[in-house]
Amino acid sequence: MEVKEIERIMEKYDADRTDVLGMLMDIQEKERYLPREALRHLSEKLSVPLTRLYNMATFYEALSLKPLGRHQIHVCMGTACHVRGAARILDKLESSLSIKPGEVTPDLNFGLKTVNCVGACALGPVVQVNGEYHGNMSALKVERMLKRYSEADKEKTE
Amino acid sequence: MSRLNSVGELEKLRAEILEKRDSGRPCITTCLGTGCHAYASQDVYNALAEEISSRGLTGKVDLRGTGCHGFCEQGPIVVIFPGEICYCRVQPEDAADIVALTVLENKVIDRLLYEDPVSGQKYERESEIPFYKNQDRLILGQNRLIDPQNIEDYFALGGYKALAKALAEMTPEDVLEEVKKANLRGRGGGGFPAGVKWETTRQAPEKEKYVIVNADEGDPGAYMDRSLLEGNPHLVLEGLILGAYAIGAAKGFVYVRQEYPLAVKNLTLAVQQAEEHGLLGDDILGSGFDFSVSIKRGAGAFVSGESSALVSAIEGQVGEPRPKHINTAISGLWGKPTNLNNVETWANVPYIIERGAGWFNSTGNEQNKGTKIFSLVGKVNNTGLVEVPMGTPLRKIIDDIGGGIPGDKRFKAVQTGGPSGGCIPEQYLDTPVDFDRLKELGSMMGSGGMIIMDEDNCMVDVAKYFMHFLKDESCGKCTSCREGTKRMYEILDAITRGEGREGDLELLEEIAWVTENASLCALGSTAANPVLSTLRYFRDEYEAHIKEKRCPAKVCKALIRFTIDPEKCDGCGRCKRNCPEGAITGELKSPMTIDSSLCSRCGICREVCHLDAVTAE
Amino acid sequence: MVNLTIDGKKYQAEEGQNVLEVALENGIEIPHLCYHENLSPYGGCRLCLVEVTRNGRAFLTTSCTYPCLDGIIVKTDTPEVLRARRLVLELLMPLAPEAPQLQALARQMEIEEPRFKTDEEADDCIRCGLCVRACTELVGAQAITFSGRGYRKTVEPPFGEEALDCIGCGTCVFLCPTGCIQMVDKSAERTIARWQRTLPLKACSSCGRYYIPFAQIEFARQKSREAPAEDWFDLCPDCR
Ligand SMILES: Cc1cc2nc3c(=O)[nH]c(=O)nc-3n(C[C@H](O)[C@H](O)[C@H](O)COP(=O)(O)O)c2cc1C
């Protein structure tokens, strides 16, 4: 990550160190993970101990020290989705992608993660991909959904 | 837009807005809330816009994108005014008909009407649909009438009238007194009287004070705060400004979870608009009162919604609870007196100030006034956001509004209060829903999640589910919560795997006791509720798992077996194609069979079977 | 000054003191693992639970974090208090089954057979956070931190790699109640394996003993307002 980019994010928050979590989230959104140099840079410039940034990076669900997938799939495991069979959706995704939650496919194309409620409970079970919601999911729909994202990629590269 | 420098200027602006608006002019509203958005309501909106402009109706027909109406399951929802004709599950292709028939010819399109799944009856007007008819939508009601990104819509409905009234006619003490008289109880969990809390902060000696909106909404299965922030952000802001005025705070924060990007967006916009209009900032409406608001995003941690943890998070620390023997009301943000309330609590305030405590007190029961929004989800016909007077019986919510349980399944339990709550069985369905009664039943009001379970839900599995959630979401600081939730989970997991032993339930109860009594924050001290309440009402289900190695609801994978009924199976092969384990064999067009030794009991075959031929036993 | 009652006797305490402090000063034993008088109270281990009655309401709370307030009544040995402490220790034991301090407490509380199996990943750390607070508050090096949350919470240097800010002072080693942080001095080198840190040591110019990491000297010079004399660190404390 370029230093200029980090500086720009810091400026957005007037380099106020109480907003360091916001900065971390912005970096995460931009890079799909928190690069170490970025944390070191923030630590130095804001005089926030690196230990605290590392603590935050490991405490919050939305932050990751490892690159996430280009298509980050969040399977909602909230209560409403659970009672409507979210576990089955997760099973299906695990077997289709051959990865476990928290992992990324070797080509970094898909990342899989379980989350607790994305706030669309009436549509459960819900899967969120890159922030897009897919409601009333079923095993069959999972196949179609994955195919759609893979094909969209192919179109882009062609 | 220029600043409003007095209450008079606000009223003048309101009059101008109302003047411009012709209530007879057709207006098509499309819900763009998160639920409908997931059903591509933006495409519907775009198609309608296209249709309006291509027919040269721009300026003659209004189009408005609104926040969540609450009936997300039927989305995308389109309502056409002035007739209030409500269409469900609308597709972009329907746009032409909607404009041509309904808007221009006043004809109702039958295929788009809501059809009651039980009676088969169709309804034309939104307010006639049983889901809405049986509600009392005091707080949520404006959502369907407002474009949340347009402050004029809020003004048109009387927005910021309460603030104008307070600044022009009331002292801060008057405002505080009114909220106290209204006996408004906190909607975020505990039901603590807001007025009393405000007063503590107001009277704390330090001059610098803060107010906070808790919009971390971490309860899985609940999304009313989201819908309010996304759909009517100015209502929450107005409540916050009123609170700040009463308390004497010059600075406020809204802590929103990052999982709600639209809420962050609409709220940010609302703050900007309020600043531009002189409703936030220095010398609000020329009254001499200064107040500003910042928005902070949470990064995904349930425990950060706890008040002391939230204070840490806003200060830029890790969002972990602190031991608080001194209330945050007296020593919160940077050690200063800080008043924190839930989104819905704040949203009640403008109504209380505008219409008076007496009016507010006319809804609800003795100790619980006003309404409460619930997120009615799970195994119920109509899922969505439901607002009812406090004290409404559970049965009314589930049957009259929710339309009962789908299929011919039997109701088993309703889970309220999120991970700190409990499961309530059928015999208590006539209980009025309020803070105190739910507590008596071993559950909680919590923030308003209401998850319905039917006979196909295993209560041990549900308890295990919550414990899994809590052991992951515990901050891990104190032993009793960190280790207690972990151990309870281990035991529950063993029971669902058929490895439960004699004495497990007693051990569970012991750990539950220490977790409840020895933990640092309310996450720990309520963590045992899901276990204790299911043990209280469904002990026989636990015992079936332990003694007979049987899961009565046929959920626990280790205790069930899937088979295909050869009589019913037509050999279509769907199950075979979708089985992730390759456990299903058989020729096409002849009955399939499941190899139990390969089967992982994921249940996908049952889900994809179109003939209901797969059964669990 | 405030007045409070502990186990039926009246005591005076200074405003701002916590209950545990006052109890210990007066010879009342309350077991505790995460409290240290020179560090900010943390309230993590939950062993120091007592029953407090305030304004007529009795509840269990940790004495290390509870402030001495006027008129509170503290009981340190009710059956409930003892039961809770016992269960807390039972929950802690599997994390560090071999730790002598925990075993001694277990004997005191007459816990024979622990009811919970030892975790596979048990690393003898009970998450009391003394090391983290010492490194942050006393030393100021801020080389280690908590990471993660819930049952996955651990203590580690940033990124779980070598603690680059560790000066090898050994304060954490000295304070750890389970002995899970080991420090080994081998001729001119000091190693704290848990923080993956090895540092060269300076020898005393008189007795020749390797006694302090250069990094610690450097750190002390930067931190202290009045720089110690140039040759202050040439001699070990014994030879000074
Ligand atoms: C673990 C935990 C999580 C919580 N999460 C929330 C939350 O997401 N939103 C909320 O309003 N209150 C939450 N609370 C309750 C708050 O601590 C606090 O009581 C509430 O926000 C006060 O507002 P009220 O009085 O208006 O209800 C949580 C409490 C605990 C213990």
Ligand code: FES
């Ligand atoms: S429980 Fe899945 S979206 Fe809320």
Ligand code: FES
């Ligand atoms: S000594 Fe008080 S909680 Fe550890």
